[in-house]
Amino acid sequence: MFKDFKLIAGRPVYIQVKDYLKHLILKGALQGGQKLPSTRELSTLLKVSRNSIISAYAGLTDDGFAYTVQGQGSYVSLAASTESAAAPSWTVDWKERMNSRALLAEELDIMKRGIRAEKGTISFTSIAPDESLFDLDNVKRAFLDRMSVEGNVLLNYGYAKGYKPLIDYLRQYMEHKGVDMRGKDMLITNGFTEGFDLVLSALGQKHGRVLCENPTHHTAIKNMRLNGFDITGVTMERDGIHLGELKRALEEREYDCAYFVPSYHNPTGIVMSPEKRQGLMKLMAEYRVPVIEDGFNEELRYSGSHVAPLIAAAGGGNSVVYLGSFSKVLFPGLRVGWVLADQELIYYLESVKRARSIHTSTLDQSILYQYLLGGHLEKYLKRARTEYKRKYELTLECCKEYLPYVGLSGDGGLHLFVTFPEGFSTRELLDACRERGVIFTAGDIFFTNGTGQNTLRLGFSRVADGDIRRGIEIIGRAARQLLG
Amino acid sequence: MFKDFKLIAGRPVYIQVKDYLKHLILKGALQGGQKLPSTRELSTLLKVSRNSIISAYAGLTDDGFAYTVQGQGSYVSLAASTESAAAPSWTVDWKERMNSRALLAEELDIMKRGIRAEKGTISFTSIAPDESLFDLDNVKRAFLDRMSVEGNVLLNYGYAKGYKPLIDYLRQYMEHKGVDMRGKDMLITNGFTEGFDLVLSALGQKHGRVLCENPTHHTAIKNMRLNGFDITGVTMERDGIHLGELKRALEEREYDCAYFVPSYHNPTGIVMSPEKRQGLMKLMAEYRVPVIEDGFNEELRYSGSHVAPLIAAAGGGNSVVYLGSFSKVLFPGLRVGWVLADQELIYYLESVKRARSIHTSTLDQSILYQYLLGGHLEKYLKRARTEYKRKYELTLECCKEYLPYVGLSGDGGLHLFVTFPEGFSTRELLDACRERGVIFTAGDIFFTNGTGQNTLRLGFSRVADGDIRRGIEIIGRAARQLLG
Incomplete structure (x- = not known):
């Protein structure tokens, strides 16, 4: 015994000794009630300082794996090793217990194909x-700045709606894209994907149908299908969706919502022209179909004029739900996106978000906020x-x-x-x-x-x-x- | 004009000037085609350096809000201000468009009540x-250590299953709770709540019923209801669930799964006795009901022996799904939890997780990993x-x-x-x-x-x-x- 102990770097020695002893106890090599070696003895056997052994034994006791008898030494707890008297085990066929949505999620998971x-x-x-291209130094600085201002706050519970300073920043950011912010509110999400899924999962399905461009973002197709929508795709032309075909689709059937990617459309890379945006919004208003707008990569414009998002074109109306994210532009590892929409919709989405994941990582949000505030995005x-x-x-x-x-x-x-x-x-x-x-x-x-x-x-x-x-x-x- | 410009601290001046000008353009105070003041002139008017004005104009041009005529100066883009010719706006009654689940999420949202x-x-x-109690310095150090090792990796896309070093660490952590890890796998989630919701949303509802302790965690009740389950609660005794009543419930009806909080049960604070855990697991095996175990606050034991989780009592069986999190013990702001379960179940949950939010914040995961590795949890x-x-x-x-x-x-x-x-x-x-x-x-x-x-x-x-x-x-x- 005690011959297969090996130290690794970067982890306190006493914890490695404690972990090792736990391992021996759990596999039954050290039995309940058995006396542990003296600290001096084990120190020699494991070739670590006696202090580390003393701390390891104290840790074992704290964790309930050992107890001390005054003047005699440490003993393995009875409970710790006897629980291997396990209950009768049985085997679940988990695949057979999955519902159709879980099976479809796996089927449509291109990472698995x-x-x-x-x-x-x-x-x-x-x-x-x-x-x-990542500027790590500014990310580090943003983290340290935020932590020194309010580290305790960042590490405790945040709000389902999101981190207030970031929300305020992004509201102004969206205002500068020409959005009329009156009556609108914002929800911070774990990136675009969560935002889209939240909206789809909250929407009633009177018709069970959604309109979109064809082709379109494959993650979006997956989420529309997983949320039970039938998808009608409308052909893309060189300057965006085919308005004539869109009109015919709207005439033929009713839709619960539409999903569009007006800028740097995925996968075609097309930016919908301002005229087409106007035409599109006119049709959607005429047929009373709310629009979910994917603000994908709007920031990656290499030339030409600023093109306003659809939610700006909607003016004072509340029919556009805008999904934003800097993931593709900045750091995908920071899982932060936002939904900008009518305040009543956000009120419900906030509750759905809270039920699903409480809130988005406050650290991610605060780092992004500080990074944006410092002008590093520009x-x-x-x-x-x-x-x-x-x-x-x-x-x-x-x-x-x-x-x-x-x-x-x-x-x-x-x-x-x-x-x-x-x-x-x-x-x-x-x-x-x-x-x-x-x-x-x-x-x-x-x-x-x-x-x-x-x-x-x-x-x-x-x-x-x-x-x-x-x-x-x-x-x-x-x-x-x-x-x- | 230019009289309401006010500087704030912590943000580059040129960006504040750029934002201010955008604001004037968007509200129509500066019109498309209009010449902007010379940089010297605006520098005097706004009381900021001429360099800041020059950078602000360059930024406006980059963003497509202005253009430069060589030797003449900068002009407001035509597109930037004319898009206020908005499409006909209309009003959606979003409440009326919410489905029953979204309405229920709001109704059960105790933060709103x-x-x-x-x-x-x-x-x-x-x-x-x-x-x-938070030890901020160790959190900061953990962040900086991880960033210097692999900052670029942390900020780019991670994996839906989670950050590999953290998974490996937590696997060992769970092994030290006595879990037989053979055939098991792990998925990192945005805290307990997402893990629970993922499992419930993937499970087939042959009977549409779930068993649990009564009372139990109100967030769990909410999520079981939101996922459409009928809930059967079984009375709590001083040492845990009433086994006789549980047996009667199992005899009367069939259940798709059960949810238990064996340690520091919320809200009663009761730790289920080892004997009762054995009895519980025997019943669940007899009636073939898989168990979702909430490892809530297992770490906050103040006295007594180590008590093994149910998933350890299940031995080599695959019928227990364990949900873990350090949120309540360490930092709730770090949204990290884990699902430890049969590898086939995790295979499907991974796809559901990817469809919902791609992956959990890599920064949160890597900070937690480095913090744990350094022995700071202990x-x-x-x-x-x-x-x-x-x-x-x-x-x-x-x-x-x-x-x-x-x-x-x-x-x-x-x-x-x-x-x-x-x-x-x-x-x-x-x-x-x-x-x-x-x-x-x-x-x-x-x-x-x-x-x-x-x-x-x-x-x-x-x-x-x-x-x-x-x-x-x-x-x-x-x-x-x-x-x-």
Whole structure:
């Protein structure tokens, strides 16, 4: 006994001794009532200081695994080792006990259907930001600043609605996008995804149908389906959704809500034109369908004028629910997003949020707040836009040079969307490219109606310049071969 | 114009100028196409450096709110101010569009039904930890240590299952509670609440019924109801659930699952005896009902032997789903909890979690990991237990001295539970006490069957010693008056 004890760095020695003894007690090597070695003895056996052994025994006693007899030494508690007299165990078939929603969540979980890439593969699958752009020092400083102002508050319970200073900051931020804030309120969420899921899960389903662009964000498709909605997708044109088709869809059926991504639409990268935004909002008002707006990557504009979000175009109306997040722009690890909407809706969403997860991490919120207040977003965006713009232009150039596409879109953001001739299969292309060390996202997962087999998405944010060129050249060569 | 500009501290001046100008543009005080004042002129008007004005104009241009004409100056973008030509706005009645679950979430939201306490009120309503015990320096150090090791990784996307080092740490932690880890897996969640909600939302409802202790955790009652379960509560005895009544309930009907709080049960504060745990698990095995175990405050044991959780008593079986969290013990602001369960169940829960919120804050997880690794939990618990134990004993003593109770329970933890004679109303008592500057939690919210009007919960963790005595004396006096 005591021969397999090994120390690791970065953890107090006495706790490692305590953990080790617990382990021996639990596996029955030390029995209830058995006397533990003297502290001097164990110190020699484990080659650690006697003080560490003394502290370890005290810890064992605190945790109820040992007791001390004055003048005699420490003994293993009776209860600690006898509980292995376990109750009759039985086996649950958990899969069989899952409901249809849990099974569907697994089925639609593309992380579980993902392609495994060999090391060294050039991957265009990610649209997460490039980590090397992160300004860690300012994040550290933001944390330390906030902690010294109100560390105790940050570590205790916060509010379901969110961290007040952040809410106030974001309200002003949204006002500067032209939003009429009267009668509106805000809820902080664990990123866009939680916000979207909260809204969908609270909405009544009079018709059970939702309208959206086709293609659209695959996480959004997943959440609309998991919340039991039938999805009607409307074709995208070069400057956004096809208004004529949208009007026909609205004439044919009634919808509970619509979901749109007007800026840097995922996956097409299209920014809806201001005229189209007006037309869209007119139609939605005419047919009385509330809009859930995904403010995805609005900040990653590389050129052109400021384009107001739909919620600004709605003026004093309360029919648009805006979902915002800096995840894709700043730090995805900070799980912070927001829902800006009519105050009555937020009142109900607040209760749903509280029931689900009490509140969003206050540390994440306070770090983000302090970082924003200090003006670091502006500086970061300046650098990030320069970097991403260069990559964007390079990717665009390479696509034009190497790919036999019939359609190519992307007005900025972190990805481009490529359409090949009808009948072409980007799944086959992906198979061919993977063998040659290049992967991308086959576009079919973005389509609401089972089409899109001839499309793909190229995320360039995390690909080195040289790899962008090399990767797209390889895709192009493989595509030409498949086209014959 | 330019007269209402006011600087605040802690935010770069140029950004404040930029924000101010945006505000003027958006409200139409500066019109599209209008020339902005020269940088020199505006510098004088706003009393800030000319460099700040130059940077502000550059920022306005980056954001698409202005453009520059070489040699002439800066102009307001046409698009920026004309979009106020808003679409026809219309009004949604959001309450009418909420589904029954959202309405129920609001109805069961006790934060919205809470009692407003005047400043200076002695409040026994909270069972959150005492902030003055927080060791902020170790939290700061844990953050900085983790950031310097892998800051870039922490700020980018993490995994739905959780932060690997924390999972590994917690697996060992649970093993030291006597859990047979074979075939088990772990999912990190945003605290206990999200974990419980995820499990309930994934479970099939063959019978639509769940078993639990009566009374029990009111958040748990809320989430079971929101997930559509019918609740059967089983009476609590002094050493835990009434096994005879439990057996009768199991004989009468079938259940999809059971929810138990074996240690420091909320609200009664009772620790279920080891014998009762064995008896409970035998019954659950006999009737094939999976158990959701709430490991609430297991760490706040002030005396006696280590008591193994139910999941340890289940041995090699896979029928117990354990929900853990350090929120009440350490820092509630760090939204981190865990689900330890059969690996097949975790496989599905992972997909449900990903669909709902992608993943839990990596910063929260990594800070908690580093804090735990450094052995700070042990040190903190030593201090916290000493402090809470003193308060616990004081509260117990005061209850015995001042309250005309017929039942009093609480074996440790952060609260005691008081039962008054049949027919007594703690809501009336609360009204009387509030006038005298003392509040507590009326116990009826913890009951599954509309009873408990004669009970109350006293949370003492955040009440000063003097206030504990003074407060309970006031409650006692008011109670005797009501009793006549």
